[in-house]
Amino acid sequence: MSAHKILVAPSILAADFAHLADDVARVVAAGADWLHLDIMDGQFVDNISFGPAVVETVRGLTSLPLDVHLMIERPDHYAPRFISAGANSITVHVETEAKHNVAQTLSAIRDAGCRCGLTLNPATPFEAVEPHLPHVDLVLIMTVHPGFGGQSFRAGMMEKVRRARDLRDSLGADYDIEVDGGIKPETARLAIENGANALVAGTSIFKAADYKAAIRALREPSRE
Ligand code: DX5
Ligand code: ZN
Secondary structure, three states, X not given: OOOOOOEEEEEHHHOOHHHHHHHHHHHHHXXXXXXXXXXXXXXXXXXXXXXHHHHHHHXXXXXXXXXXXXXXXXXXXXXXXXXXXXXXXEEEEOOHHHOOOHHHHHHHXXXXXXXXXXXXXXXXXXXXXXXXXXXXXXXXXXXXXOOOOOOOOOHHHHHHHHHHHHHHHHHOOOOEEEEEOOOOHHHHHHHHHHOOOEEEEOHHHHOOOOHHHHHHHHHOOOOO
């Protein structure tokens, strides 16, 4: 089983949209591994963010993998547009409110040559994603209820991270385990200790004076 490198994925939802190109260049230079792009439709979550046009813009700014998180209804319908816009990975929600056939959506994303991920809200039991684990490249465990950056990390989600790790081993799978929401050095350490290897962070990076130090502090969280 390949050891999973600790990856930091800044969420551009927290970037300065008035200077998006500058912020992307800064965070890339600061050592980001992926860029996390939060797509919100105002239906699946109570907020609206941006669409394929912004993904295409960011695609033109960097060659880093674009980790697209679809917090939308009918991700099956929209996924092709995000793939055309340059997504390297597309993560969809397992909840019925997303109104799609999860297995078919995951398969269609992969058939289009894109990595596929599956995510679940804090209120959703991990069992909801288990049947799909052999068919994903990434499992995203939401550590906040999706819709907004700047929320507080829910430590109770670490049980799901441990379960994702244990099942990856027992299934002989190789998916990345990603966490998203309230990730800063002390919560990054907890997530890594429980098995996460991909860390999404918006506020703790883009609101920091020094992006490089902020990313390093997540990747190598020193003991408090
Ligand atoms: C929330 C998004 C998260 C969020 C993370 O719905 O999925 O990616 O942008 O923001 P922070 O790191 O500020 O909690
Ligand atoms: Zn996200």
